[in-house]
Amino acid sequence: MMKYVFMFMPILVGMGVVLQTGANTQLKQYVGSPFLAALVSFTTGMLCVLVVNLFVGSDFKQLGGAQIQQTSWWMWIGGALGAMFVTSAIVIAPKLGPTQFFGLVIASQLIFSVVVDHFGWMGFEQQPVNMQKLIGIGLLVVGGYLIQSARS
Numbered sequence: 001m002m003k004y005v006f007m008f009m010p011i012l013v014g015m016g017v018v019l020q021t022g023a024n025t026q027l028k029q030y031v032g033s034p035f036l037a038a039l040v041s042f043t044t045g046m047l048c049v050l051v052v053n054l055f056v057g058s059d060f061k062q063l064g065g066a067q068i069q070q071t072s073w074w075m076w077i078g079g080a081l082g083a084m085f086v087t088s089a090i091v092i093a094p095k096l097g098p099t100q101f102f103g104l105v106i107a108s109q110l111i112f113s114v115v116v117d118h119f120g121w122m123g124f125e126q127q128p129v130n131m132q133k134l135i136g137i138g139l140l141v142v143g144g145y146l147i148q149s150a151r152s
Helices: 002-031 034-056 065-069 078-096 098-119 131-149
Strands: none
Touching: 002 034, 002 078, 002 098, 034 078, 078 098, 098 131
8 A cells, every 4th residue: 555655646746846836937927036936935845844844753953963974965965956956947947838848857857867776876776777767768758859849
């Protein structure tokens, strides 16, 4: 049962990202800047995550000293990459449309995911690339091309 929950949740998350991009893009029209819209997005997101942490009783002491010193530099780039994604989505999605924007995003995510899996980077279990994965990526690229060529 949990397997299906774990498979269903990314579908909801993916839908949420499309909604987030639309909401942030519209917000930009009212606040006048993609950077201000991103700031609002991250501020409300931070407040939501803070409330969740308080609700589940997170131990904020884990954010101190010894644990932080044991981290690698690359473990700290997640927020910056999130900010880059949200801000670029606000700027680029209205120009390309959500279908083309997310088609390119998803294609790049899958291609890079295969590379990360293959080498076992960032703590992921190493899973060598195989023909089935390459065919899947090829089909995705063809699908992206078809979506782009159908754009009027």
